[in-house]
Amino acid sequence: MSEPLISLTEVTRRFGTGAAAFQALRGVDLRIDEGDFVAIMGPSGSGKSSLMNILGCLDTPSGGSYRFRGLAVESLSRDQRALLRRHALGFVFQGFNLLARTSAQENVELPLLYRGEPATQRREHARAALASVGLDGWGHHSPAELSGGQQQRVAIARALVTGPSLLLADEPTGNLDTERSREIMNLLTDLNRDKGITVVMVTHEADMAEYAHRVVRLVDGRIASDVRQAERQDGGGRA
Amino acid sequence: MIWNALLLALREIRRNLMRSFLTILGIVIGVSAVITMVTLGNGATRAVSDQISSLGSNLLIIRPGQHLGPGRDSAGSAAFKVADADALRNQVNGLAAVVPVSSKSVTLVAMSRNWSAGVTGTSRDWFSAGKWQIASGRVFNEAEERAGAAVCVIGETVRRELFGGLDPVGRKIRVKQFSCEVIGLLTSKGQSSMGNDQDDLVAMPLRTVQRRLTGSVDVATLMVSVRDDASMDLAKEQITWLMRERRHIGPGDNDDFSVMDTRQIAETLSSTTKVMTGLLGAVAAVSLLVGGIGIMNIMLVSVTERTREIGIRLAIGALEREVLLQFLIEAVALASLGGVVGIILATMASISGAALMHVPYLFNPVINLLSFGFSAAIGVIFGYVPARRAARLDPIEALRHE
């Protein structure tokens, strides 16, 4: 593939102004091709979430450029970025961020609602998405009635119900035990392999990062290492 | 999208049922107050004109002074005398009857019971001009009128209060210092539109009232009924001309008396009720405004409470205007709900109020639609600020919000 799905050039992100200013990202160069499965690792506060927010078009870089399929995201308006999120991106948040007091089914239907799908089709698609994350028949439960792992799977179903080309997951296993974490990772692996969805995931745990094809390590807002798993097994790596 | 937003709004309203109810209370009260005021006001206006026109279109009322109704100024204008009535009767063509009227409120005593009522001193033509029917007995005759005899004709209410179920004809009523024989009983007319009891009256010959009650030869009002084949306008003109002459009013001076037909009287009274209706309506409109501020307040709270939800929606790809629309529709749905509840309440209040006030219930579609539209507009106006605040939220900040 000649054009990468994601192309970051010298991306910086600064929070605040003057003496209180904080540089969360200090010049990130990153290219991710369609179909890749990338894990982003790094110590707390290293800028992982900041980077994910930019990749997910929720936030814009303070400097540098972000191209999504060749499209300069920083030049898009707020609503244009919203449309990009709606049609091309799926986001699984750190913390599930489901609508409380709203059934799993309705949570998953939400993105389809904004895409203007008719009700019957919406219901069908949401049910299929829930089934694909192994929650067949759980649709009528509200988040409060679901376990952490189930809630995270609802969040994943919501992210992939629109058939995005890029799935971003910020610590999808952060609140889960090892067993549930493995289930989620297997799910992401399947989505990546079977549906060709590009996955970018933040994780603290090396075990989980092993599922990815590629591990990017952030330290102090810079990429410290960027390793292909196959290469790593050979003992090599890129700084 | 709008349909979905509406469903969403209704669900949100149902979710916070108690709060929603309290929120719309202001609008409910405002709308129901406005509609009830206007509906009852219209009913009262209609009742007044109905009642007055029921007196017949050929009746003229002549009073000293220029105005009728509240704030009339008869002060300074000389009262009429019986001679004025005679002059009208003799010199104006086409009149069926000229009836002088003077009245006074007194306490009546009979069979050791007390009752306060207005005594009307008049001539026997008064009964036909006012469309009264005799239930039993008779009205006073010419001899009794001339002599100022102590006789009276009473209304149904006076009979009930003084004599209970008995036939009053032939019995005596004590009025002040004199005793007066009941010679007739009037058929009940029931309550008037303004809520006063028309049957609460005693009629006596004018001279009796002048001598024994008012102690003066003044006549308060002259009622004139014009013959059906004669022109009202002509009669009015002649009456005015004659009265000006009798009261020595110079060519350039204004009348110090008024000649009104029943239509004019109805209009004068109606315009007073209309002003009252307008004022009360304005007061009620203020409560609508207060209701709108209540909605804005609760919507602002709601936006803050649901910041995280808004963040999720934005992150998923909701456009600014979609979030705006969602909250705007919620505000409008709340306000319209208040409008509908207000209309229902107003309908019930108007129907029972109309029954209590003895005025007709007139459903007014314009004021109902207007109030509904107004409450929906309040939703838009006062929902806009909170909705825009929601739409402008930064998705990341909103998601971080606890």
Ligand SMILES: Nc1ncnc2c1ncn2[C@@H]1O[C@H](COP(=O)(O)OP(=O)(O)OP(=O)(O)O)[C@@H](O)[C@H]1O
């Ligand atoms: N909106 C903001 N305003 C100010 N500072 C911020 C903001 N968002 C992030 N930061 C700062 O930027 C730095 C990077 O934050 P970020 O959330 O990207 O870290 P992270 O790598 O995701 O950490 P964690 O592993 O704990 O989630 C942190 O020091 C944080 O305090």
Ligand SMILES: [Mg+2]
């Ligand atoms: Mg983070």
